[in-house]
Amino acid sequence: MAEVLVLVDHVDGTCRKTTSELLTIARRLGEPSAVFVGAGYDTAAPTLAAFGAEKVYRADSDALTAYLVVPQAELLAQLVERVQPAAVLIASSAEGKEVAARLAVKVGSGLITDAVDVQSDGNGGVVTTQTAFAGGYTVRATVTKGVPVIAVKPNSAPPEQVSGAAAVEAVDYTPSALAQGARIAASTPRARTGRPELTEAAIVVSGGRGTGGDFSKVEAFADSLGAAVGASRAAVDAGWYPHTSQVGQTGKQVSPQLYVACGISGAIQHRAGMQTSKTIVAINKDDEAPIFELVDFGVVGDLFAVLPAATDAVQASKG
Amino acid sequence: MNIVVCVKYVPDAQADRTFNASDNTTDRANVDGLLSELDEYAVEEALKIVEAGEGEVTVVTVGPDQASDAIKKALQMGADKGVHVNDDAIHGSDAIATSLVLAEAIKKIGMPDLVVTGMASTDGTMGVVPTMLAERLGVPAVTFASELTVSGSGVSVRRDGDAASVTIEASVPCLVSVTDQINEPRYPSFKGIMAAKKKPVEQWTLADLGLDASQVGLANAWTAVQSFEARPPRAVGTIVKDEGDGGAKLAGFLSERKFI
Structure with a gap:
C-alpha cells in the first residue's frame, strides 16, 4: 500500500489536534507516514503511534526551525521524490498552506487547500470537499496532476486511534541558499488566555x-x-x-x-x-x-x- | 526601489457569486467585478514605499478584458504603469498556472526589488499564489505582513501569528503579501483619476511571455472542480424577544441541544 505523508503540526513536540485528524484521514488513502520536523520528538512519538503512523521521517536541523517555510517544503519535496506517496497531507494553517504551495510547485503537483473532507476515489486518487464564496457553496475537487498535495482544515475528521509501528527513519537535510533568505529576527509570544484555539474549538x-x-x-x-x-x-x-x-x-x-x-x-x-x-x-x-x-x-x-x-x-x- | 504589485479582478463579494454550470469555473461574466479589496492594501503599501523614497510601481494582472478595471483603479490610486496579461487560453487556470503566468510576466517586466500582493483573493481565497510566485521567481516570501519596513538591503515585516507576533527579515529581491491591517488604502483623487488616463498599460498574451496554451487553462489545470452545489438555506430558527427571560431561554436551548 502506498505511503501517505503527513506533516506533523506541533509546538515543541506537542501535537496540535490536526495531526491526529490528518493521520486518521491518511489511513483512508494508504499507509500513514508522519514527517516530524524540529525539536521535541519524544513528546510527539506516543501520539503519532497512537493514531496509526507506520513510519516517521524525522529531521532535526537548526535550519528547519530558524527559517521559515522553505526548509520544510524542501524536505517534503525530497521525500515525495523518493517515496512517491499517494498524497501529502498538511494542516491548512497560514504556514501549512505556504509549505504546501512551495511543495506543489517544486514537485509539479496539484494543490487543494482548506479541505473539510478528504476521501479516496477508489482508484488511487483523492476527492476533497471545500466551501466556496463565503460558505455559500460546497465544492468537490480532485487533483489531476502529480502527487496530490492537500491542506486540510481543523475538525475535518474525528480522530480515530489505531496503533501504528511509528518506525523512525532519520532524514538528512541541508537547506538551500534560498531557504535562508527569510529568517525570524524576533518573536513576542502572545499572552495565553487559557481558552481553546479559535479554529479548533467546539x-x-x-x-x-x-x-x-x-x-x-x-x-x-x-x-x-x-x-x-x-x-x-x-x-x-x-x-x-x-x-x-x-x-x-x-x-x-x-x-x-x-x-x-x-x-x-x-x-x-x-x-x-x-x-x-x-x-x-x-x-x-x-x-x-x-x-x-x-x-x-x-x-x-x-x-x-x-x-x-x-x-x-x-x-x-x-x- | 522598484515594486511590482499583483492584483486580481474578482466578482463583487456583495453580489450573488456563483459558478458556470458548463465548466465549473467561477462566473466572471454575469457578476459585477472589481479590484479585489485585499489588493488595495498591497497597492497602498507599494505607493507609500515609493513615495517615501524613489522608484516606480508597476501593477500586473492576469484576467479577461474586464480585468483592465482592476489595473485602472490601481493607476488611479497612483501606480505608475500597468501590465494586463489577457489570453482566452488562460480561462479556468488554477493557482499553479496563475502563478506561472504571473512569474513570466514579472520576468518580462524585469525583476523588481519587491513584489507585493494581497494576502489572498476575495474569490478563490486560497492565499497560495503569492508563495507559489515566490517559489517560481526563486525569492524569499514573507506573507501576512501587518507592518512592512524597507531598509537598504532588505525588508523587515511584522506578522501577527496565533502563538506570537514575529519580526521577519528578508533580503531583497523578495515577495511580501500584506493583510488588511497594514494600512488604510487611499481613495483615488480627481487628479489621480485624470492622470491615470495617460498612464501606460501593456497588453500581453501568452505568446508574449513565451508560454504555450498547453501550460495553462482549464483543460491543463493541476486540479479540477468535479461538482458544486449551493449550500441549502438554513431552516428558519426560533427567535425570541428578551423580556427579562432571554438569557434563561438561551440556556434552555443550549441544554436542549446538549451543549450544557
Whole structure:
C-alpha cells in the first residue's frame, strides 16, 4: 500500500489536534507516514503511534526551525521524490498552506487547500470537499496532476486511534541558499488566555460592534461554556480585540459545533467565517440584523442583559 | 526601489457569486467585478514605499478584458504603469498556472526589488499564489505582513501569528503579501483619476511571455472542480424577544441541544 505523508503540526513536540485528524484521514488513502520536523520528538512519538503512523521521517536541523517555510517544503519535496506517496497531507494553517504551495510547485503537483473532507476515489486518487464564496457553496475537487498535495482544515475528521509501528527513519537535510533568505529576527509570544484555539474549538462565542468595546460579558459566557472567543471585523478595526481573533473573510474561518454571535450584524464579511458552523445562536438588539437569517436560535435584546443571565444559567446547570 | 504589485479582478463579494454550470469555473461574466479589496492594501503599501523614497510601481494582472478595471483603479490610486496579461487560453487556470503566468510576466517586466500582493483573493481565497510566485521567481516570501519596513538591503515585516507576533527579515529581491491591517488604502483623487488616463498599460498574451496554451487553462489545470452545489438555506430558527427571560431561554436551548 502506498505511503501517505503527513506533516506533523506541533509546538515543541506537542501535537496540535490536526495531526491526529490528518493521520486518521491518511489511513483512508494508504499507509500513514508522519514527517516530524524540529525539536521535541519524544513528546510527539506516543501520539503519532497512537493514531496509526507506520513510519516517521524525522529531521532535526537548526535550519528547519530558524527559517521559515522553505526548509520544510524542501524536505517534503525530497521525500515525495523518493517515496512517491499517494498524497501529502498538511494542516491548512497560514504556514501549512505556504509549505504546501512551495511543495506543489517544486514537485509539479496539484494543490487543494482548506479541505473539510478528504476521501479516496477508489482508484488511487483523492476527492476533497471545500466551501466556496463565503460558505455559500460546497465544492468537490480532485487533483489531476502529480502527487496530490492537500491542506486540510481543523475538525475535518474525528480522530480515530489505531496503533501504528511509528518506525523512525532519520532524514538528512541541508537547506538551500534560498531557504535562508527569510529568517525570524524576533518573536513576542502572545499572552495565553487559557481558552481553546479559535479554529479548533467546539464552541466559539464572538463579539462585535454591539459590545461597544466591552468584551467582559462575552468572555464570561465563553468561559462558562469552555469556548474560544472571536470578534467581528468591526470590533477588530476599532481596536477592541486582536486581529488573530477575527472571524470572517479576512480573519479565521471557523466551523464549530456551536457559534454564538453577540452584537454582530452578520455582514457577508463575517458570514464567510462562520456560516458553516453546525448550530448558530445570535444575540442582537436589532431584530432586522441579517445574522438572524442564519440562526437556529436568536434573542432580540441587549447582550449586556442576556449574556450575564445566560452565563448564570449555564453555571447553575453545572451544579 | 522598484515594486511590482499583483492584483486580481474578482466578482463583487456583495453580489450573488456563483459558478458556470458548463465548466465549473467561477462566473466572471454575469457578476459585477472589481479590484479585489485585499489588493488595495498591497497597492497602498507599494505607493507609500515609493513615495517615501524613489522608484516606480508597476501593477500586473492576469484576467479577461474586464480585468483592465482592476489595473485602472490601481493607476488611479497612483501606480505608475500597468501590465494586463489577457489570453482566452488562460480561462479556468488554477493557482499553479496563475502563478506561472504571473512569474513570466514579472520576468518580462524585469525583476523588481519587491513584489507585493494581497494576502489572498476575495474569490478563490486560497492565499497560495503569492508563495507559489515566490517559489517560481526563486525569492524569499514573507506573507501576512501587518507592518512592512524597507531598509537598504532588505525588508523587515511584522506578522501577527496565533502563538506570537514575529519580526521577519528578508533580503531583497523578495515577495511580501500584506493583510488588511497594514494600512488604510487611499481613495483615488480627481487628479489621480485624470492622470491615470495617460498612464501606460501593456497588453500581453501568452505568446508574449513565451508560454504555450498547453501550460495553462482549464483543460491543463493541476486540479479540477468535479461538482458544486449551493449550500441549502438554513431552516428558519426560533427567535425570541428578551423580556427579562432571554438569557434563561438561551440556556434552555443550549441544554436542549446538549451543549450544557
